[in-house]
Amino acid sequence: MTADPPLVLDVDGTLTRPEGWGIDPRVFDPLREWEAPVMIATGKAFPYPVALCHFIGIPELVVAENGGVVYTGDDVFFTADREAAQAVTEEYRAAGYDLGWGDEDTVNRWRETEIAVNLEQPLEPLREIATRHGLEVIDTGYAYHVKDADPNKGAGLERLADHVGVDLDECVAVGDSINDVSTFEVAGRGFAVANADEAAKAAADEVLDEIHADGTLAVLERIRGTR
Numbered sequence: 487m488t489a490d491p492p493l494v495l496d497v498d499g500t501l502t503r504p505e506g507w508g509i510d511p512r513v514f515d516p517l518r519e520w521e522a523p524v525m526i527a528t529g530k531a532f533p534y535p536v537a538l539c540h541f542i543g544i545p546e547l548v549v550a551e552n553g554g555v556v557y558t559g560d561d562v563f564f565t566a567d568r569e570a571a572q573a574v575t576e577e578y579r580a581a582g583y584d585l586g587w588g589d590e591d592t593v594n595r596w597r598e599t600e601i602a603v604n605l606e607q608p609l610e611p612l613r614e615i616a617t618r619h620g621l622e623v624i625d626t627g628y629a630y631h632v633k634d635a636d637p638n639k640g641a642g643l644e645r646l647a648d649h650v651g652v653d654l655d656e657c658v659a660v661g662d663s664i665n666d667v668s669t670f671e672v673a674g675r676g677f678a679v680a681n682a683d684e685a686a687k688a689a690a691d692e693v694l695d696e697i698h699a700d701g702t703l704a705v706l707e708r709i710r711g712t713r
Contacts, residue, residue, distance in 0.1 A: 490521040491713040492657045494643060494673050495702065497528040497535065498628045499662035499681055502698050509538065510699035516706050518543045522713070523652050525549065527639045529626050529665050531597040532557070547650060549642035552624070552633055552665050554599025556642045558649040565642065566599040566634035570619045574632050575601050577615045583607055593629070600633035626663045627683060640668030658709055660702045661686055677705050 495501060495517075503510045517524050526535040527549040536557065539546040548557040556563040575585065586604025587593045593602050603612055605625070612630060613623045622635045647654050659666070659673035664685040670676030671689065678690035679701030687693045694701040 489713045490710055491674075492522040492652050493517075493520060493524045493706075494527050494657050494659035494669055495524065496661040496663070496666050496669070497526065497530055497538065498626070499698060500660050500679055500702055504698050504700060506698070510703075512703060513699050514542050516703065520544070520706075523547055523650060525643065525646060525652070525657075527643055527659075527661075527666075527669055529602070529629070529631055529663075531594070531602075533596045547646060549639050549646055551597060551599045551637075552626075552631055553637035553639045553642035553668070554633065556645050558646060561649070563645060564598060565637040565645075568597060568599055568601070570621055570634070571599070571601040571632045574612070574616050574619050574621060577619075578603075578612055581611055581615070583611060599637070600631055602629035602631050605629060624665055626665050628663075631665070638668040639665060640670075640672040643669060643672055656713060658705065660705055661690075662698075677701070 501509050501513050524544050525547045528535050529552045532550040532555045535548040535550050536546050546559050554566045586607045616623050616632050621632055624631050654672050655674040657673040659669045659676045661669055662679050662682040664683055666686050667689040676690040678686045678693045679697055680694050681697040696704050
């Protein structure tokens with residue numbers, strides 16, 4: 487019997503409802519029933535994709551914080567630290583700006599390697615401060631991520647795949663943003679959902695007609711049992 491290919495899935499914009507926020511519950515059963523490893527590669531803080539795997543009922547195979555954290559289910563690898571990003575945060579605030587998430591800031595509270603800033607906050611001063619600290623700012627469509635330039639999702643996936651014995655050439659990846667470009671570069675096949683940004687669309691092997699989880703579900707239906 488032909489097996490399912492391994493999956494690499496982004497979260498925001500890819501597993502979400504068409505209106506853009508909240509995981510679409512229709513993805514739960516197909517992913518839980520998938521016969522090959524499902525790897526979650528996201529810009530979200532480390533606990534979020536781990537919890538997502540837990541609630542779906544799949545092994546916790548995670549690349550979080552745009553490659554800053556890799557979790558194999560047994561071991562955690564950190565490819566950057568938050569010290570420089572925290573320094574950017576302090577300088578940004580001292581200049582009169584805010585991260586934009588409120589006092590509790592659950593977006594950043596559990597981040598290990600980077601800082602995320604609300605898209606409603608001024609970008610240019612953030613970018614200037616980050617550059618002075620040797621960091622980059624990437625716009626994922628959901629936040630400005632202040633991060634070390636070296637870690638990325640693709641490098642994190644290479645480490646994860648090596649530890650769990652997955653051949654990335656056999657993997658099918660679905661994403662929507664510039665931070666998924668490195669994923670598409672290492673995966674065997676890459677699909678950009680219709681709501682993807684131009685960088686993701688250019689890097690993908692195929693741009694789907696459907697948006698958000700509709701696109702991901704269409705891919706899963708198409709590739710099931712094709713390996």
